[in-house]
Amino acid sequence: MKEGLIHIYTGDGKGKTTAAVGLATRALGHQFKVCYAYLHKRPEKYGYTEIKNLEKMGAEIFPVAKGHPFCDKDIDRTQHRQLTKKQFAELEEKIKDKDFDLLIMDEAIVSVRDGFLPEELLIDFIRNKPAALELVMTGRGATEKMIELADYVSEVKKIKHPYDKKIIAREGIEY
Numbered sequence: 001m002k003e004g005l006i007h008i009y010t011g012d013g014k015g016k017t018t019a020a021v022g023l024a025t026r027a028l029g030h031q032f033k034v035c036y037a038y039l040h041k042r043p044e045k046y047g048y049t050e051i052k053n054l055e056k057m058g059a060e061i062f063p064v065a066k067g068h069p070f071c072d073k074d075i076d077r078t079q080h081r082q083l084t085k086k087q088f089a090e091l092e093e094k095i096k097d098k099d100f101d102l103l104i105m106d107e108a109i110v111s112v113r114d115g116f117l118p119e120e121l122l123i124d125f126i127r128n129k130p131a132a133l134e135l136v137m138t139g140r141g142a143t144e145k146m147i148e149l150a151d152y153v154s155e156v157k158k159i160k161h162p163y164d165k166k167i168i169a170r171e172g173i174e175y
Contacts, residue, residue: 004101004130006135006151006152007020007152007154008152010153014174016138020104021036023136024054024059027102028054028059033060035098038106039065039084040066040067040068041107042067049172060098064087065080077115088117088125095129095130099130100130104138105136108122109140109142109146113139113141122146123146126149
């Protein structure tokens with residue numbers, strides 16, 4: 001690839017991470033060098049087997065600020081904000097040092113929406129990413145600035161969801 005484009009998967013529907021993981025799987029099948037960075041998730045607590053599977057397939061995995069105060073009540077928001085910025089800077093360095101073809105930043109948009117990652121830092125990263133790096137960002141609440149910079153924007157809209165009928169998340173489907 002000569003020019004890396006920018007993808008956003010946003011909206012209130014199910015399938016944003018699933019779409020990003022599908023793209024990573026396709027890229028890995030073509031021997032692309034893939035980095036999957038996840039923000040505010042705790043796979044050891046909640047499962048997220050897609051992360052383990054991507055790693056088995058050859059993706060490099062990079063966690064940023066594990067956990068989110070919405071699910072993990074023991075997390076101090078101020079400390080978590082500092083941790084997010086610190087580990088995001090580490091991710092930026094990793095991207096500069098390695099020659100990745102594809103970077104997925106799962107829940108980066110939520111990190112901005114919830115005030116853990118300043119929007120300016122993400123926007124600066126997007127503008128200064130390596131030219132050939134394909135970048136995918138997921139999460140609810142993409143801002144106009146993010147959307148303007150993107151080449152692909154998909155809004156996943158919830159029409160109906162089992163949560164509406166009080167059906168809890170199911171292993172292998174929602175996580």
